[in-house]
Every structure is written in structure tokens, then in C-alpha cells.
Amino acid sequence: MMQARDGSRSALTRIHGHLPHLWRSGITALPFDKTETRIALLRIFSRALLLLLIALGLLLAVVLYYIVNPRLPDYVPVEQVRYQDQWSAADRQTYYFTPQGTQVKGLHYDWFTALELPFSEQRFAAPEYLARFGFLVDPKQGPTAQNPGNLPVGFARHKNADSNIEYLDITCAACHTGELHFKGQALRIDGGSAQHVLPSSVPTLRGGSFGQALVASLAATYYNPWKFERFARQVLGDRYEAEHRQLREAFKQSLNRFITVAWNDTHRGLYPTQEGPGRTDAFGRIANASFGDAISPDNYRIANAPVDYPQLWDIWTFDWVQWNGSAQQPMARNIGEALGVGATLDFFDSAGQPLQGQARYPSSVRVRDLHLIEETLQRLKPPTWPQDLFGAIDKPLAAHGRALFAENCAACHVPTVTQEPGRAVQHLPMLTVDYIGTDPTAATNIADQRYDLSALKWDTAELAALNVQLHPKQSEPLDLKSLSVAKGLAYVTAYVEDHAYRAAGVTPAERPNLDGFDQPIGVRELRAYKARPLAGVWATPPFLHNGSVPTLYQLLSPQDERSVTFYKGTFAYDPRHLGFETGAFKNAFLFDTNITGNHNSGHEFRDGKRGDGVIGRGLLPQERWALLEYLKVLGGPLEQQLP
Template sequence: MKRKSRFWPILLGFTVLVAAGLYYVVRMFSVDLPDYPKVDKVTWLEQNWSQSQRGWMHHADQGTVTFSMPYEWLAALEQPTFTLTAGPPFLSSDYLDRFGFITADSSGLPVGFAHGGDLVDPKTAQPWVNPATGKPLTTVGLTCAACHTGRFTYKGTAVMVDGGPALTDLGKFRKASGLALFFTRYAPFRFDRFATAVLGPQADEKARAVLKKQLDKVLAGGQIEVDLDKKVAEKSIEEGFGRLDALNRIGNQVFSLDLERPENYAAQSAPVAFPHIWDTSWFDWVQYNASIMQPMVRNAGEALGVRAFINLTKSEQPLFASTVKVDTIFEIEQQLAGKQPTAETGFTGLRPPRWPSNLFGSIDTKLATEGAAVYADRCQGCHLPPVGSEGFWEQKHWTNENSAGERYLRVPIINVENIGTDPAQAQSMAERKVKLPSELGIDTDSFGSALGALVAKTAARWYDNQTPPVPAEQREIMNGNRQNGIQAPLAYKARPLDGIWATPPFLHNGSVPTIDALLSPAGERPKTFWLGNREYDPDKLGYLTDELKGGFKFDTAKPGNSNAGHEFSDTPGPGVIGPALKPDEKAALIAYLKTL
């Protein structure tokens, strides 16, 4: 009996240790995601695009290979769960929805995924082939719509907004896709299923061995990035749903991973909310910190950051050769921009959505009229007269016509010390340095200027490589009839507020969940809140912020996450832009903003 009494505590202790170990392993090799209720109806708001234009934009291939693997691999992956039998497909629309990706109506891929042509590595000029058949494999990557298509739900209806800020968590998705590849390589029986799906059931062992080597190479590349992330982890800030440190990530991709220079890898220390992009084609400067002038440099730079392949290191092949599709990027910009906006036509490309009164309720017109006066008094000095108003089209708000007969909106730029919002994004752009080899012919170590020069050389390589080469006058048009201007002011843009109600969260870093909170003194704004909720609050104009299992807890005390500034308060101080709004003034202004 004594032996038995000693045995059970030992067995219990062993069982607890095993359970704890399994729990740790499962947590380490899992991705915690929200569960969302099913919606009864999906509606796309009218924004001056036809159904065919919308469908094209949602899957336009800009040449990215975001996941460092061909489409055929991604389609064969299983979700990263522990199972000996076949797991559910990674590309399941229900699974991708939990990361924030929107299910497309007719395509097998979600909004923002693009399936392209043959995957050719510009470092070798060789295609990535199926080792069983010898046929080239094809590209898959993210396109503009992945980050710039908004969605919110309200009482069972999902409302979609083209050009709005997405509520995706790319960090969770990056982890999940990496784990799916890792499981494919090492989980029992999973590689066999993967090989059969990719190569076909008749593939021999030699082809399977080559496939395994290809997989090992991709995993090794992913491990390099994981190791670099660990080195900068103390200074990095988790981005969460709806945010990305876009400029630093572009810099890391191009100047560290593509250039094979680990010393150029920087912390992701300045996350920003995905911006809405209607009107922006006609801004004189883009990015939150007004740092880039030329549309082609901005857009092709984004494609490189989302992992278009580029040759920056192999002298046997042309430097700056890439998979970037400059022609498609030009077409994307054209569809966004439309023709030159005028007082008669307004903006003729993508337009902001109108308030859906049938869903959210009618706007109180009397209150909105009162709010117009509040806007003119409190907002118009920075955010310009309302889009479409007579004052908006006054010449003082626009540049002079250039040689192409185009003029651009002068978007006010406000110094950080005056607006008082978190300075991290502006500072990061201004202060970052990169080390470059002389072979690239870029004679600056300033991150912004170096990026602008590199992207321009990449576009020029594409122009030169066409048959015949693209003539100079057409290059000017495709570049947006603007020079390659780069600046890094310690400042942020104050863009027009048309459609602002459809673009939560607010401030450049997404640190304020609703317009109601933004119009309140900073001390009354939420110190922490949850991102990932999709349900919209039509009174406060923003997402609900209740705790969400699998969501992202936003902590405004962390560096880069400050919710200070842009403050209406009776207590003077940094970032105070006017006296506190009275309750009736705030209610009137909110009603008016719904009309924009």
C-alpha cells in the first residue's frame, strides 16, 4: 500500500509536467485568432467603381511573392494545427477571414491576394520549376487591396469600403504561414501529402527530394528573418490588427534581406494604421509624414516591401532587375486617380463612401448644419474646406499646373511639436541610415533618399527592358508627371476629411478608436482598448473596443503608441489645437462629419 501511495503522486506529477509541456508547445506553435459571428448580408458601398473595376483591383498582380513561395505551394498547405490526418487547407476562406482577409465573391483567393504568372528569380533569371514535371510554378502575393479595403459589421450586415483601411493582422498571418511550412517539413505524414498535391501522385523519390530541398531553402530564408527580428525585438512594437510599420518593413526587406546586409535591419518601432487612399493620387505629398512625391516611387516601393523579388547582389544578372510589374502599378494608380479633378467634375477616380443611412440611420440634418459651423471654426484651418465646396477649389489650395497640365492638392503639413501626436513614424524616417555597396550607385546613407533612388532605378530597369524600351515621355506619364521628391520632415499631413467616418482607428498610429474619443481631451481617451472587433458604433464613429479573444490589446503607454496630441482642451500644452468642445458642439461636429 505504501508503494502504491507513493506511485500515484509521482504519476500525477509526471502527468502535470507532460500537460504543461504540451500546453507550452501548443502555445508556441499556434496562432491565437478571433472567432467572428457569421453575417447575414454583405454590401459594398458605391464609390464610383464598377463591379469589374473593383474585381480587377482586388486581385491586380503587382509582381509580389509575399510568402516566399509559389502559388502551388500555398494552395497545398494545411493550417498549422497538430494532426496526423490531413488538416484543413490553409487557404480556407473561413480561416483567412480570422486574420482579417475579406472573402472574394468569385475568386478562390481573398481580396488583396494576386495570382500571377511564372515565378522567375531575377538573381538567376531562372524559373522556379516543379521538380516532377519541369513546368514553371507561378507567383502569389499581396496587392494593394489587402491593406486598403475596409470592412465593418453592423447588426448582421458586413459593409465593405474600397480604399478604406483594412483590419488585417499581417503579423499573425506571417507567423501562421511560417508555421504551416515548418509543419509541412517536419510533422509526420504532412510532407507526403504536400508533395503529392504539388508534384502529383506519380512523382518519384528524386522529385520529392528536390522539393524537400526547395522547402528547406525557403525555411532557411525565413529563419534569417526570424533571427533578425529577435535581435531588434526590444525596440520593436507589436502592430496588431489594422496596423503596420510599413516604411521600416520596406527598408528591412530591401536594404537588409534583399541586399543581404543584416546590419541594415531596423526595429519595427513606428506602426501606423493602414491609411484610406481615396483622393491621395492628387496630393502633392503622400505618406503620413508627407515624405514621397512621385506615385511610381511610392507604389513600386510598396511592391518591393511586400516582397517582389529583386536582384541587388548578383553581378551575373542586371542589377535592379525585379518581378515588379510597373505597367500594372501604373494601371492601379490610374484607376484610383481618374482624371484631373475640377470644381465641375470633382474627383473622378475612387470616391469616399457615403454614410449608409439605410443601415446606420439618417443623419440629423439640423445638427449637421450646426456642425458645419464648428468644422469651419475648428477644423478647416488644417484640414481645408470640405471637399467639393467652393472654397476647396480655390487656387491657393492647389499647386500651379505642371507641363502635363496637372495640379495637385497642397495638403497642409503640421510640425510634430505643434500637433503633439506620437513622433515615432516621422523620426524613424528622418533618422534611419543604411549602408550600401558602391555597385548600386546610390551615394547617400539616408534611408528615405536611398529608398527613393533604389525604387527609381528599379522602375528604370523595367522601362529599359521592354521591347522597345519605354520612351521618355511615356515614362514621365507612368511616373505620375512628378519628380522623385523625397523629404523627411518631423511633421504629419492634415488631409481632407471626406469619408473620415469610415476609417477607424484614428491618428496616424491608430491609437484612438473612435472620432468621439478623438474630439475629447487626451486624458479622456482610452488608455488601452482592443483592436480586431469589426462591429461599428454609428454614434461614436469607430469600432467597438470590448475585449476580444484573439484580438490585439492596444496599450497607448508603449513607445510608438501614444494617443496624445490633436487635442481640444481648455488646458494649454503641447498638441492642444483649440479649446475643449462643448457636448453640443461635439455632437454637431460628429453629425457633420457623417455627411462628408
């Protein structure tokens, strides 16, 4: 018996001695060993999971930090803003702060002025902060009756007819006013090209967009109780106790609209080509808002063709407008722009049924104010070269440049002019993308992308009665399941225009004037870009429709002499090469011409067969300098002084 027990102990000892070997072999034979092993594995797994969660938390914190703390250029105030004699001071204020009916996702004006930055109590709407996004402020500016919030150029406010709410209104001056900085001075270019980063709310780590930063401040205000308390007391004053809850609910509704758009744009990848300073895919954004958001998600299209904001002097004399010459009537053009920036538009009733008859289509656009802006722009003159700031004109060199301009540029950039009722009309040449060779994406998207608007239940006979003219005239019936953005917007704006005219009490006698010289809503779909007159072109960098060439000197050079990449986001002007400086600076935007929509090809002066981007003979460096000297004075009083 003893021997048996000793034998058993001996066997157990042998087994115990082999356990490490058995464990390494993946063999577990005893119940208590399985339990300990499971506990050990759980500990290892728990620690690994904890480390993973900590790492993900740190990564999320870094991402959120950069999303709510956009990497922006520093604000460097100028010593003085110099205003040119392009129009009167009264016209300037009218243009800067007349609303057009945009509502910026329902954001109230006093909400915007009371917002704080996410991690401080500094006002989001402080001029020195908004200037970091590229919006234009004057260091000497202060609140006025037209601008009580002391906001940058183009930030206005309006009330709708059925409401006392003042909405934040971004008007056309925000995108069509420029500035050039040199030696501590700012030269304001009224009607020029803006350089702000306004449109996108898609979150990125770089976070340089106004839209993204605004959403971050809105979210921080709503979810941080201390911030919302300060915000509510600032907005409501002595109405705080009675309206605090109502304010929070209304604020959340606006925030939800911003977040919905940001999520939609992000997960659908609608804007793969980053717009950066001074650009937006205008037609793409208008189509996605009007046909995608408002009608059907099936109508969302990739918008990968950002374009610069064009200068506006003399635009009222052009026969066709938009970079691709697709629009004709001023009022319809301006209504389309307002819809793209955020004017409300209702296609359906509360039951989800398409609106019919005279119910089509209520919106927040302000047609009388749009006409006031248009009339004001008719008095706008091109900027003139400031010799005391940028240097004296070399008149003999400019005279040489005049001869070179006549030889190489006038055929495209000096349009024919006809006299029509109320104005002299400039007929701008349209250059096909195959000939001009510049990035075709904007023109082809507008001409080729199709949208299904059949849910609106339009009657084609009713469409034919609208003030819309298709060029060329269409013989086949319209296919409402496959309309281009140009045609779709033409009919939408025709309905919006009719409704807005009735709401504003516009009489039939007034209408031709508000339309703009009694023009119809003309529509063209050309795979082409217009060649516009070049008065004041020196003040409108960068160049080409997509802003892919930083200076006029490079535009007169072959493509292989142009910058493949360069930095944007500065107002620092280069008066020698006529463009913005292109070197690196803090949080600059890197523009890459290899990306779709950004190509810097075409419009080349290069020896060889004309077409496919070659528009003229190669120019010697001294000839380019002479042309630049002439472009400084073209269309201005200094041109008359040339020998």
C-alpha cells in the same frame, strides 16, 4: 589474542555506531561508504535532472502548442456584404486581384492553397480561416478566373518573365480595403483601412499573426511525412513520382527563408512594439528588408513606430504622400511598397560584387500592373454614409457641425488646390510633431535613422543624373555611409524603376504617364505629419497615424478623456461614436497607448495655448456630436442637402 580481536571488534562497533554522526558532519572515512554515497548522490541528481527535463519538455510543448495554434478571434460570417458605388464591379476586381510583383519568400500560389493547418487536414487558405486574421472574404464568394484559389481580397498570383512558376502575390488591396460590420451586415470600404494581422513572423505565445501561423503550417507540412505526402499529391497530381523530391527541396528553401527572417527579427528584437490588427511599421520593415537583409546586418534598425494603413481615395491628387509627407512620385511610392511586402531585389551578382550600370537593379516588381492599379484608384470615390444601415442624418445637427468644422477644422483639413497638367493638386498642410503633439516616433525614425549603403558603390555624379529631387536641395555631397531611409529608398527605387521599365518595354514616351503625371522621385525628411481631407473619414477607424484613438468622438476630446487601453481586432462598428467597438472579446488584441509608438497624445481640442498638442478650443459634448454628424456627410451627396 582473543582479547585483541575482541578489542578490535569493539572499536569497529564504536566506529560503526558513530557513522551517522560522522556523515552528518561531512566526514567519510571508509572507502565503501564513499561509493555508496556517490551512488546515492548520482540517483538524486539523475532524478532531479529527469524532473527538470520533463518540466522543460512540458514547457516547450506548451510554447509550441500556442505557437502553432494561434489564439484568433472566431469567424462570424455576416449575412451580407454590401458594396458601395465607389467604383464599378470590374474596377473592384482589378484592384483586388492585380498582382504587383511580391513573392512572399518564394511561396508558390498552389503551395499556399494546398497547405493544411498543423494539427488537422483543414486548408490553411480556407476563406473562413484566413478571415480570422482579419482578411476580407465574402460568404458568397467562390473561385473565379482572377481568384482561382478562392482567397481573400488582395491575394493574387504572378509569373516572372523567366519562369512558369506562379508565386503568391500580396497586393495593395490586402492592406487598403476595409469593412464595417453592423447588425449582421458588412459594409465594404474599398480603398479603406485594413484590420488584418499580416506582417510579423516573430513567434509569440499569443500567436495572432498571419506570418507566424503560416510558418507553423509550412514547418508542419515539411516535417510531418503524412502531411507532406498529401500536400505533394495535391500540388503535383500525376507529376508526383517524377517531381516529389524536387518539390521537397524547393519547399524547404522557401521554409528556410521564413525561418531565417523569423529568427533574425526575434533575436535582434527589431519590432518591440507589437503591431496588432491594421498596423505595420512600413518604413522600418522596408529599410530592414532592403538595407539590412540585402546589404549588411549593420543596417538593421529598431522599428517601433507602427502606423495604420491609410485610405486611398483622392490620394492621386495629393502633392505629397505617406503619413510624414516624404514621397511624391506614385510609381516610386508603389515600388517601395512592393519591395516592403516581398518583391525580390538584387544588389549584388553571383560573386557578391555590387551590380553596376544598367544591371542595377533587377526585381520582381511589375510596373505595368502597378500603373493599372494606380489608374484604377483614380476612379475611386469616397464612401457615402448608408442611412438605411447606420441611421438617418440629423440635418439640422449636421448644419451646426458644418459651421463648427469651418471654425475649428478647415484651416488644416481643407487644403489649397491648384490646377496642374492632368489633375487638380491638393496641397496638404504639414504639421510639425511639436505642434500637433501626436506620437513622434514614426516621423523622427524616418528623418533621423541612418544607413550605410556604401557597399553598393554608387557614384554621386551618377546619382545626380537620376530622376530624384531632394527637398530642400542638398548643397553638400551625399554621404553614402549615412543616408536616411527616405533618401536611400529614393535612389534604390530610381534604379529599380529604370531597370523594370526597360524589362517591361516601357518607351521614353510612355514613361511620364507611368511615373504619374511626369513627377520626379521627390524626397522630404520632415518631423511632421500631413493633415489630409476628411471626406469619408467616418469609415476609417481607428484614428491618428498610429491608430491610437478608437473613435472620432474621442479624437475631438481632450487626451484625458481618451481610452488608455482598448481592444482591437473586431469589425463591429459603432455608428454613434464613429469607430470600432472597443470592448473585450475572445482573443482580442489589447492596444496600450503607454507603449512607444502607441501614444494617443496630441490633436486635442482643449482650452489653452495652441501648440504642444493643443490645436483648438475645448469642444462641448453637444458640439462634438454636431461635428460627427457633419463628418458623416462631408464630401458626399448628402452634404448638398443640408439647410
